[in-house]
Amino acid sequence: MRVRGWDKKYGEILREFGYRRKDDLAAARFLNSLLREKMPLSGLEQKIAGKTVFIIGAGPSLAAAIPSIKRFGRITKIAADGATKALLEAGIRPDVVVTDLDGNLESLRQASERNSIMVVHSHGDNIGILPIASLFKNCVGTTEGMPFGKVRNFGGFTDGDRCVFLAAYFKAKKIVLFGMDFGKKVGFYSKEGRHDRGVKLEKLAKAKTLLEWLAAGWDGEMYTTSGRLKGFKRIGFIDLYETVKN
Numbered sequence: 001m002r003v004r005g006w007d008k009k010y011g012e013i014l015r016e017f018g019y020r021r022k023d024d025l026a027a028a029r030f031l032n033s034l035l036r037e038k039m040p041l042s043g044l045e046q047k048i049a050g051k052t053v054f055i056i057g058a059g060p061s062l063a064a065a066i067p068s069i070k071r072f073g074r075i076t077k078i079a080a081d082g083a084t085k086a087l088l089e090a091g092i093r094p095d096v097v098v099t100d101l102d103g104n105l106e107s108l109r110q111a112s113e114r115n116s117i118m119v120v121h122s123h124g125d126n127i128g129i130l131p132i133a134s135l136f137k138n139c140v141g142t143t144e145g146m147p148f149g150k151v152r153n154f155g156g157f158t159d160g161d162r163c164v165f166l167a168a169y170f171k172a173k174k175i176v177l178f179g180m181d182f183g184k185k186v187g188f189y190s191k192e193g194r195h196d197r198g199v200k201l202e203k204l205a206k207a208k209t210l211l212e213w214l215a216a217g218w219d220g221e222m223y224t225t226s227g228r229l230k231g232f233k234r235i236g237f238i239d240l241y242e243t244v245k246n
Contacts (some may be wrong), residue, residue: 003155003165004217010144016206021145028143028151031036031122034134035141038150041148041170043117043138046104047076047095048170052244055167055177056094058082058103060186062179063228066090068225068237069178072244075108078167081158083179084111098163101129112136121162122151155214161207168218172242177224177232182208 079094156162215231
């Protein structure tokens with residue numbers, strides 16, 4: 001099953017950022033060759049389907065959100081790349097990590113060793129570091145283009161919005177965002193401070209439009225503790241308990 005309408009959105013991404021489809025395909029083929037086996041999706045489905053899912057991004061508000069996230073030990077937590085380091089430092093193990101491998105590699109390795117499911121994304125710019133994926137115990141490969149072999153497509157562009165697309169794909173009951181700000185500041189844990197700020201902000205802006213597009217066509221409940229996002233209800237940390245238990 002593929003995300004309805006995603007092909008059009010992927011075409012927009014290619015045009016807006018000057019990416020080449022053939023480069024993404026080459027990276028996806030390489031990732032497919034690296035993965036030892038086609039990991040069944042039952043693990044992801046068990047963690048997500050019909051459940052409340054916390055999506056944790058690496059935005060500036062992440063540090064303030066950590067104490068609230070830590071209160072909910074049994075809630076499924078999906079971390080976007082750089083947020084993995086922050087969670088591990090706080091003693092929180094993410095159930096799933098969505099990454100294109102440009103975050104802290106030691107933290108990604110630790111998450112894998114602690115049995116996080118690693119959802120590794122391939123694109124034309126990260127082909128050189130994709131071999132790291134072969135070191136992970138539970139690894140699902142993804143692409144933005146046509147899925148094939150051991151490489152899937154759940155939708156999404158950046159690590160953060162791919163987390164949300166993943167939760168929606170597997171039909172989470174409720175999705176709650178943390179550290180997903182989409183503002184003019186880049187979080188400390190996002191590429192550990194190493195980035196082209198202009199490009200990063202452009203990507204965040206695109207991710208925001210993609211999430212608003214997703215929310216418009218999805219019938220589950222979506223919340224954000226961070227910046228305002230069309231289709232997501234704004235919720236404060238103090239109200240989390242009532243939202244989660246209902």
